[in-house]
Amino acid sequence: MGPGFFVIAILGCADGGAACTPVTTLETRYQTEAECSAATVPALEANSNFDYPTLVARCRPAKNLVGINLQRVQPSLARARRG
Numbered sequence: 001m002g003p004g005f006f007v008i009a010i011l012g013c014a015d016g017g018a019a020c021t022p023v024t025t026l027e028t029r030y031q032t033e034a035e036c037s038a039a040t041v042p043a044l045e046a047n048s049n050f051d052y053p054t055l056v057a058r059c060r061p062a063k064n065l066v067g068i069n070l071q072r073v074q075p076s077l078a079r080a081r082r083g
Contacts, residue, residue, distance in 0.1 A: 005029040006036035006059045008043045012052030023050045033059055
């Protein structure tokens with residue numbers, strides 16, 4: 001049985017993407033990972049006010065929000081570069 005819902009975590013990454021730090025977790029809950037993934041680009045656009053060179057949005061099961069590790073991020077992850 002899978003998680004009850006998914007949430008979007010926004011991570012701020014240093015130059016080169018070697019180190020990412022969770023900066024916020026959005027309150028909106030999604031019933032499926034597909035629904036959550038579809039919402040990552042708009043979530044990044046609405047939450048781009050953090051002082052990091054790169055921000056990423058990652059869907060996480062609500063029970064697994066601690067210890068987000070960049071090494072586990074998929075290449076298809078939505079990305080936003082701050083200018």
